[in-house]
Amino acid sequence: MALGSFTITFDKKTIIVTGGNRGIGYAFSRAVAGAGANVAIIYRSSPNAPEVAEKLAKEFGVQVKAYKCDVSDTVGVQKTIEQIDKEMGQVTGLIANAGVSVVKSAVDLTHEDFNYVYDTNVFGVFNTARAIAKLWIERGHKGSIVITSSMSSQIINVVENADPLTQVFYNSSKAAVSNLCKGLAAEWAKNNIRVNTLSPGYVATDQTQHMDKKIRDFQAKQLLLKRFAEPEEMCGQALLLLSDYASYMTGGEYFVDGGQLVF
Numbered sequence: 497m498a499l500g501s502f503t504i505t506f507d508k509k510t511i512i513v514t515g516g517n518r519g520i521g522y523a524f525s526r527a528v529a530g531a532g533a534n535v536a537i538i539y540r541s542s543p544n545a546p547e548v549a550e551k552l553a554k555e556f557g558v559q560v561k562a563y564k565c566d567v568s569d570t571v572g573v574q575k576t577i578e579q580i581d582k583e584m585g586q587v588t589g590l591i592a593n594a595g596v597s598v599v600k601s602a603v604d605l606t607h608e609d610f611n612y613v614y615d616t617n618v619f620g621v622f623n624t625a626r627a628i629a630k631l632w633i634e635r636g637h638k639g640s641i642v643i644t645s646s647m648s649s650q651i652i653n654v655v656e657n658a659d660p661l662t663q664v665f666y667n668s669s670k671a672a673v674s675n676l677c678k679g680l681a682a683e684w685a686k687n688n689i690r691v692n693t694l695s696p697g698y699v700a701t702d703q704t705q706h707m708d709k710k711i712r713d714f715q716a717k718q719l720l721l722k723r724f725a726e727p728e729e730m731c732g733q734a735l736l737l738l739s740d741y742a743s744y745m746t747g748g749e750y751f752v753d754g755g756q757l758v759f
């Protein structure tokens with residue numbers, strides 16, 4: 497770690513990014529590949545994920561591979577992590593980023609909706625974090641886990657105006673995963689495994705495309721920076737948390753929200 501130059505490089509170490517084929521996850525995959533990491537992208541069903549991986553590999557001259565796996569499937573995740581370890585070499589970081597939402601009024605939400613959101617946003621994060629931590633603990637390796645939560649772990653974000661829709665399962669799942677991070681950080685600190693949360697504000701991805709333009713404009717005006725973020729604007733904090741520059745950071749929640757939580 498050279499403090500004078502402050503350059504983050506991962507030197508062909510492997511970093512796993514769940515949901516790394518599109519949206520914020522894709523920006524993370526691109527940023528870590530650009531910093532010299534081999535990247536294992538875990539995705540759920542997008543047919544073009546292998547192509548996305550191939551393009552990134554060509555662009556940065558590192559290995560990038562796409563692995564199809566539902567993060568909530570315990571056996572599937574275990575097998576996928578073993579396969580990544582075998583095929584791509586030493587894994588030093590995980591960005592547990594895959595997340596989903598159901599936008600419906602609270603009175604219409606079902607138990608299936610609850611399971612869908614929590615299986616990915618809470619259990620899926622736990623499942624991938626545990627699988628990689630087990631491997632690191634067995635081998636006595638250090639590692640860094642970055643969880644993508646949301647500013648909605650702290651506040652309720654209204655996505656539709658006249659009759660407010662608030663994504664109650666999504667918001668509460670993000671509060672749960674931000675707390676989960678602290679528990680995992682506490683358990684694994686002795687093993688030299690750091691766990692932190694990166695909580696974005698509004699980011700221009702498929703997830704925010706469904707928002708009515710009037711609501712988007714209204715929400716943007718509430719932010720100090722007066723606009724939604726581009727996915728790439730999440731990457732500086734993620735790279736820092738993955739790197740040894742963050743060696744004294746664990747159990748933290750870091751907001752990259754354009755100045756939303758000041759209100």
Ligand code: NDP
Pocket residue numbers: 514515516517518519520521538539540541542565566567568593594595596616620644645646647695696697698699700701702703704
């Ligand atoms: P997108 O909807 O654009 O992408 C979601 C990604 O997650 C896709 O790659 C998808 O794979 C993957 N995924 C979803 N469910 C699973 C699953 N069960 N197993 C494996 N992969 C899965 O999301 P964003 O980029 O907008 O969001 C990324 C993260 O950031 C999420 O956790 C989200 O909650 C959080 N966030 C987003 C904000 C925003 O404004 N966009 C704000 C705050 C937080 P596939 O392509 O195969 O479906």
